[in-house]
Amino acid sequence: SQKIEQNSEALNIQEGKTATLTCNYTNYSPAYLQWYRQDPGRGPVFLLLIRENEKEKRKERLKVTFDTTLKQSLFHITASQPADSATYLCALADSSYKLIFGSGTRLLVRP
Amino acid sequence: EAEVAQSPRYKITEKSQAVAFWCDPISGHATLYWYRQILGQGPELLVQFQDESVVDDSQLPKDRFSAERLKGVDSTLKIQPAELGDSAMYLCASSSLDRGNEQFFGPGTRLTVL
Numbered sequence: 291s292q293k294i295e296q297n298s299e300a301l302n303i304q305e306g307k308t309a310t311l312t313c314n315y316t317n318y319s320p321a322y323l324q325w326y327r328q329d330p331g332r333g334p335v336f337l338l339l340i341r342e343n344e345k346e347k348r349k350e351r352l353k354v355t356f357d358t359t360l361k362q363s364l365f366h367i368t369a370s371q372p373a374d375s376a377t378y379l380c381a382l383a384d385s386s387y388k389l390i391f392g393s394g395t396r397l398l399v400r401p
Numbered sequence: 402e403a404e405v406a407q408s409p410r411y412k413i414t415e416k417s418q419a420v421a422f423w424c425d426p427i428s429g430h431a432t433l434y435w436y437r438q439i440l441g442q443g444p445e446l447l448v449q450f451q452d453e454s455v456v457d458d459s460q461l462p463k464d465r466f467s468a469e470r471l472k473g474v475d476s477t478l479k480i481q482p483a484e485l486g487d488s489a490m491y492l493c494a495s496s497s498l499d500r501g502n503e504q505f506f507g508p509g510t511r512l513t514v515l
Contacts, residue, residue, distance in 0.1 A: 294443075322502070333405075333492050333506030334444065379443050387502050388457060391443030 292318045294392040296380060302398045303370060311365040311395045313380035318390075320382035323356055325365050328377045328394065337378075338365075370399045403427045405507035407493050413513045419481035422510045426475070426495030434504065435468055435478050436492040444492055450476065483514045 295314045303309050313323070322341045326334035340347045340356045340363070347354045353366040367374050377394040384390075406425040414420050426433050431452050436444035447466065449457040452473040461468065465484070470476040480487055490511050494504040 324503070331509075331511070333494070333509050334504075335506070336503045339503065381443070383502060386457075388446060388449070389502070389504065391445070393441065393443045 292316070292390065294318070294380065294382060294390060296378075296392040296395045298393060298395070300396040300398055302400065305371060305399055305401050307370055309367040309370045309374065309397055309399070311378050311380075311397065313363040313365070313392055315361050315382055318361070318382055319384065320358075321385050321387070322383050323354075323363050324381045324383070324389065325352075325354060325363075326379040326381060326391075328379055330377075334379055367397075370397075372399045372401050375399050405493055405495055405505050407491075407507035407510055409510055410508060411511045411513075413515065414483050415515050416485055417482040419479065420483050420512065421480075422478045422491050422493075422512075424476045424478070424493030424507060426493070427497075427505055430495035430497045430505070431473070432496045433470055433476050434494040434496075435476070436494065438490040438492055438509070440489075447478070480512075483512075485514050488512055488514045 293316045324339045325337045328334040338354045340354045351368045355364045375398050377396045379391050379394040381389040381391045408423050433450040435447045437447055438444045447461045448468045450470045453470050468478045490509045492506050492509045494506045496504045
């Protein structure tokens with residue numbers, strides 16, 4: 291069956307460091323992958339989209355990589371700030387564009 | 402920037418009662434989604450509309466859940482009767498073709514079934 295795995299343990303890092311979050315998937319051939327940010331009690335907010343034929347995408351301090359051979363996406367936040375503390379969700383879409391979400395990884399950035 | 406509106410924000414009900422949630426998507430967004438999110442998990446799609454038509458309701462428990470989008474604008478999700486296991490956050494999202502499949506989520510309705 292299709293499976294998306296994100297680290298269930300919170301990632302705790304020092305302000306200014308680079309945060310790296312991982313999204314692995316199995317039994318899936320996604321057309322593209324998205325990353326969302328979710329704050330407690332709020333709906334997810336779209337951050338980045340990367341297509342299957344793209345290796346890397348950047349937006350300001352954010353960078354996403356997509357390796358369809360490893361079936362993995364990495365999400366990086368450089369120069370992290372306490373305001374970056376949130377849960378980050380990866381979501382995969384197949385050719386029908388239906389999104390399947392991972393369970394998310396909580397990021398804590400210490401000042 | 403325009404936002405997706407949902408109401409109510411919180412709902413407490415007893416099991417076997419009926420509940421309804423309302424969503425108003427961003428103006429001009431043809432696609433509307435209802436998701437359920439259990440604490441500690443990612444959102445799970447319940448139903449997807451394209452204009453007023455259902456395009457995917459494969460994960461909607463149709464014995465108790467129903468959804469409609471009569472005029473292709475706002476939408477209502479209903480649960481009747483509610484069960485204890487329905488306690489969750491219900492999220493509405495919308496998207497438009499010119500923004501790819503970037504989905505804009507509303508603030509959600511937190512449902513507690515006692």
